[in-house]
Amino acid sequence: MNTAKKILVKIGSNVLTLASGLPDKARIGHIVEQVAELKKAGVQVVLVSSGAVAAGRSIVKIKKNLDRISQRQVLASIGQIELMKIYSEEFLKHQLLCSQVLVTKESFRTRQHYLNIKNCLDGLLKNNVTPIINENDVVSITELMFTDNDELSGLVASMISVESLLLLSNVDGIFTAHPNELGAELIKEYIDNTINLDDAVSDTKSEFGRGGMLSKANTAKKMAGLGIDVYIGNGTKDNIIQALLIKETGTFFKAKKQNISPIKKWVAQSGDFSKACIVINQGAKEALRSPKVTSLLPVGVISIKGSFKKGDVINIVDEEKNVIGLGKVAYDSKEAINYIGERDHSALVHYNYLVLN
Structure with a gap:
């Protein structure tokens, strides 16, 4: 049984978005319900949530004369409000508060900015508020964007020293081949030097997000190397957080015992x-x-x-x-x-x- 007292859950766009492009309010509600149960047990939880651009796409039709970056900025600006409205309403059903934390890649570049974010997150957790973090797509441009929210979740997990990182997508975990291929088997636990992830995972990206399974695998390996247990699983399945933490499903990357200073953790991520x-x-x-x-x-x-x-x-x-x-x-x-x-x-x-x- 997982005994972590601080957990980060990264939720991909395809977990939170219906096929129509609309936000999946029922799924968001169920994830919040799982978070509420963890918090009752004394676990601090941080969320890294995609879905703002998809939420914006469900509300407004962008004029074709805007370039791709401008379209993303407009959709994110509108969609972030809608996404946080849903989260806030769901947390209030459990008499809990959540907060929005928007960051850019530049926010992690200098030690001072890094510590400013850390202090903010620490303060929110001490006040029993669940931070919901996302990249600020309104001001981010291509060369300054995170590869995806998997990368962002890794940075934050290392920053606030969580014991467990959960990466939720619409796939059950990492398989020995593409999940649709005959004979593909779920890798329940990744053992370094025994599994070639480049051969095993598909880098197919979702319709709504930027990250593929290869990105998740690379993040998982890096975080395990920094002393964090990592779980990859299917966020569209009920009670997935608990199921991952007891290793009932998904792919598990066991943390390596490390004694790395906070400054070295920042350097390793930069x-x-x-x-x-x-x-x-x-x-x-x-x-x-x-x-x-x-x-x-x-x-x-x-x-x-x-x-x-x-x-x-x-x-x-x-x-x-x-x-x-x-x-x-x-x-x-x-x-x-x-x-x-x-x-x-x-x-x-x-x-x-x-x-x-």
Whole structure:
């Protein structure tokens, strides 16, 4: 039996949306009912919910002269109100409150913004309010958007240190082949190095959402590596949350025992904000991977690719361009270039802000 006291549930668009494109109010109500039961048992619950764009599509017909991004912004702006209205009404039936938290990818880029969101979520949970988080599609543009809400749920789960992350879609879990193929079997528990997820999962995306099963699998692996149990299951089935938590259905990714600091968790989740990278030599690579605690010094740097500011999280790559880790840099790229190869200069990436693959 799962004994987690803090759980994040990510709900995909196809769970919350009828075939007609209208929000599935009955399904939303049943999910809230399950959340209410968890809260009665003393469990803190955070929701990451898709569905705003789909809800907007059910209310307004967009004029064809708008480009794709503008259409999404309009639909999200209208639909977010409708979606939260439904959630609020359903929570009130259980004498509970929910809140809306809209974020963008940029909100997670700097440590200060990251902590601001964390403080907000912590405050809501302490006041027995269920945060409902979604990407702010009104202001997000293509290059600054999350890949999907699976990625967002992973960031939030790591941020607030949940014990369990549930990813709900309209599929029962991860199968050995496409679920429609003859002989495809549900993978009840993912065991690393025994299952090739690239072969097993379909990356087919939903009509209303951006994420496919491959995205969920990748998020699950990453979160399990950060010490969070992950469950993937079919959110359109009744009582799915409880069924997943007792492993009655779905695919389970067991958390690996980790002792990772909050700052390192943030660094581990911030790898794709900057396109710049630090190229290091073989000696530095071996030193970083040795049992001894080691920071990245300029003497081990071969070159700097791209530009970055002090405090950015940057990929660290070897001479063959393999990414070996991430690090929060202590100074900007212009200064870093000047110190390449120097032995006596301060660390470019301190060990406390370094995460290795």
